[in-house]
Amino acid sequence: MRTQRRVRAAGLLSIAMAATTLSSAPVLAAPASNPAPVAVTAGAPVSKEPAARGWKDRCPQLKLAANWYGNNAALIQRAIDRAGRCSWPRGWVPQVRPYAVFDWDNTVIKNDISDQTIFWMLRHNKILQPPGRDWRKTSRFMTDAGAEALRQACGSLARPGRPLPTRTNVRCADELLSVRKTQKTTTGAAVFAGANERYMEASYAWVGQIMQGYTPAQVRRIAAKARTAALKAPIGATQKVGSSTETAWIRYYPEMRDLIHTLKKAGIEPWIVSASPKEFADVWGPGVGVDSRHTIGIEQLLLPNGKLSGHLRGCGGLPDGSDAIMTYIDGKRCFINQTILGVTGEKALQPMPASLRPTLAGGDATTDVSMVRDAVGVHVVLNRNKDELMCHAYDNADGRWAINPMFIQPLPQRKSLYPCSTTAYVDAHGNHGPARRDDGSIIPDQADTVFGTP
Structure with missing residues (x-):
């Protein structure tokens, strides 16, 4: 990994130092990777900054602006114009280079890379028997009922560390698939319990944790094969996984590719912040021009032999x-602040000052609500009818929320109101309550007004 060569601004360093707390030594080895922080320079003239010389007065424009709903393209363009390099005085760069953050699944693409990778692995015998045939070693939050169901279905089929024959053994494939899709066993018992539900979705983390025993490079090769298959499959195609029929295709949204390319031209650095394993995002990101140094996902520590350990990088x-936090709700904010800005300790869980927040943030689900709310320029939301996110989006407290139907197969109008005033928010313990604005006031129930047509 390249060493970061530019020095952070003194103001950012003081924030990071104030936020830093002494933490215990890593349980295992270093994380699988360590993305470089956003490039930060002092706010003085920099004569060698290429963008400062001869840059056009007009910022790069969205080429597919007409494909966005309503005035969304105008809201996005305004944010780019205000933060982009064409707004900087000649010979000057900002103290913190502007950046944007995007969820991946169903935000930059249609459908889900974790789903497609797991489906591919089940169809090609790539899931490994865990150490000791004990599935509790794949998650600290796995219940005894979940571990026993997996042991009964899969425990006798392979030695520890060897591939399970899920292509032909339907019972094992179905049990694993049920964990991924429903967080329950095939008989309806809960598989996970005890996680902080603002920091962790244990079933999402589990997708990465069952990769233990592979090296990161091996996981990327698996993800690349799943990617090829999903992009090749026609829109609407399905596949047989165990006894189930599952979606078989993924597509990049051209509009999101155009947005990311426009941001880059304007000097606004785009990052992917995914609740999928980082290795998966590393494979998919280049399709929109985002390299592995700008992807944040579920990231594991490495064993001394270079293989994934099943234990996660920490934050906050x-x-x-x-294994207590991942890129999920408040965890997404934490990893943005830690990875991009270099803020450590508990401070990373809190919203940063406006000057350090993303210019633009895009998402589609409650997974993304904290990072999308943190954006200072525009909050881009693809409507998948997710309560907490849509409550904030329709409330539109700052007038900068750009709600868009999904670009492919958008959902029809939700007939009932979003229950913003009663149950849209879920706390760390899984209890439901009202969604609140930054000032603590309760958001009233909201109608669904931005949707697709049949």
Whole structure:
């Protein structure tokens, strides 16, 4: 990994130092990778900055602006114009280079890369028997009922560390698929319990944790094969996985590719912040011009032999290997602040000052609500009818929320109101309550007004 060569601004360093707390030593080895922080320079003239010389007065424009709903393209363009390099005085760059953050699944693409990778692995015998045939070693939050169901279905089929024959053994494939899709066993028992539901979705983390025993390079090769198959499959195609019929295709949204390319031209650095494993995002990101140094996902520590350990990189004062936080809701904010800005300790869980927040943030689900709310220029939302996110989006407290139907197969109008005033918010313990604005006031119930047509 390249060493970061540019020095962070003194103001950012003071924030990071104030936020830093002493943490325990890593449980295992270093994380699988360490993305470089956003390039930050002092706010003084920099004569060698290429963008400062001869840059056009007019910022790069969205080429597919007409494909966006309503005035969304105008809201996005305004944010680009205000933060992009064409707004900088000649010979000057900002103290913190502007950046944007995007969820991946169903935001930059249609459908889900974790789903498609797991489906591919089940169809090609790529899931490994865990150590000791004990599925509790794949998640700290796995229940005894979940571990026993997997042991009964899969435990006798392969030695630890060897591939399970899920292509032909339907019972094992179905049990694994049920964990991924429903977080329950095939008989309806809960598979996970005890996670902080603002920091962790245990079933999402589990997708990465069952990769333990592979190297990151091997996981990327698996993800690349799944990607090829999903892009090749026609829109609407299905596939047989165990006894189930599942979606078989993925498509990049041209509009999101255009947005990311426009941001880059304007000097606004785009990052992917995914609740899928980082190795999966590394494979998919280049399709929109985002390299692996700008992808943040579920990231594991490595064993001394270079293989994934099943234990996760920490954030927000939760140490490496505690497996207590991932890129999920407030965890997304934490990893943005830690990875992009270099803020550590509990401070990383909190919203940063406006000057350090993303210019643009895009998402489609409650998974993304904290990072999307943090954006200072525009909050881009693809409507998938997810309560908490859509409550904030329709409330539109700052007038900068750009709600769009999905670009492919958009959902029809939700007939009932979003229950913003009663149950849209889910706390760390899984309890439901009202969604609130930054000032603590309760968001009233909202109608669904931005939707697709049959």
